[in-house]
Amino acid sequence: MYKVLTLNQISTKGLERLPRESYEIASEFSSPDAILLRSHKLQAEDIAKSVKAIGRAGAGTNNIPVGACTERGIPVFNSPGANANAVKELVIAGLALGSRGILPGIAYVNSLGHMNDAGEMAKLLEKEKKRFKGNELAGRTLGVVGLGAIGSMIANAALNLGMEVVGYDPALSVDAAWRLPSSVKKMENINSLFAKADYITLHLPVLDSTRGMVNADLLSACKPGCCLLNFAREEIVNVDAVIAALDKGQLRQFITDFPVPSLIGREDVVLMPHIGASTDEAEDNCAVMAAEQIDDFLKNGNIKNSVNFPNLQLERSGHCRLAIANHNVPKILGSILGILAEANINIVDMLNKSRNEIAYNLIDLGGDVSSDLLAELAALEGVINVRLIH
Ligand SMILES: NC(=O)c1ccc[n+]([C@@H]2O[C@H](COP(=O)([O-])OP(=O)(O)OC[C@H]3O[C@@H](n4cnc5c(N)ncnc54)[C@H](O)[C@@H]3O)[C@@H](O)[C@H]2O)c1
């Protein structure tokens, strides 16, 4: 029986992928085998020794101490693309809010509760509606920063709305490049995207290299009257610089999924409570993906969509399987195989892959492995952890 600790509300559809005959699931456990979470800020010291894997039902893993997990040989999984459509739809709503007088118009109508003559109200609204006039999105330029799962969907949707689209992504994957229509103009640097766009939308992860990236310097490059949308992460944008740019009129509007107190009450800001991925569909998709990945890792040692371990899948064969994580340095695999050979255990199949400082091995064996042999493997210099899977 495996124990899975949930640190956020995880959709039932996802939890159903961890069947009761093999899994106990609870929001409190002293020694879980795996953790499933969404935006819970996980501290390294709160990850019990027993934890073998962490599944993020979502895209961003900045709430997980990934470096500490790697050091401990714990793969962290996420759900790439599983909530991209939900974010895309909310960004389209954000573009509509940024181009038309929708929110002030609604607020104005709601302020007329004291009126009781429908004819008078209609007359007043026809007179006042000019205050809520906007502009069309068609023909305007959208700058998309980060052209991954979400950014590429938004680029496509904006083209369909008749917008020009320019994009910037210095680390674009080959798959993401294939998804992009050729009419998305790739910009050489972020400054030129800021200089060209009427609307700018951020869809990149928060990393050391992107924290505070949207700062006073960059904002001074933007077209006066530009509208900035942040549905990525709070830390990417320097809020003080945004407020200064709004005050100067360099930015016309800031629409964000990451409110902070200093933004509240401004008419040129639209604040949402981190609901980019809050749809039934996205929550189900993310939870199903994360749960299936945890299940395959715990039962077979396979790794799919990890952010810190190599992806690696090996069909089961032989009597049992060893899953070994080690530091990515020479000779460790040789030592592992030497110990197995010495013990006269036949290797039926195996796969070894590395990613940055970590290497991971799946070794299917013809015979059983004693606890002494497991201890010998675990004690090898450079080996981080060893798991025997039957
Ligand atoms: N508001 C929400 O609820 C919500 C929901 C999902 C994702 N997100 C955030 O959006 C981010 C993007 O999600 P995704 O699913 O598209 O991820 P993704 O990994 O598919 O795409 C991210 C893209 O950003 C690019 N990138 C990295 N560094 C960059 C830089 N310096 N400049 C420009 N681009 C850069 C990458 O190359 C990649 O193509 C997530 O990391 C997460 O923080 C927020």
Ligand SMILES: O=C(O)CC[C@@H](O)C(=O)O
């Ligand atoms: O779980 C959520 O609700 C938000 C997820 C989102 O921020 C993500 O990075 O995928």
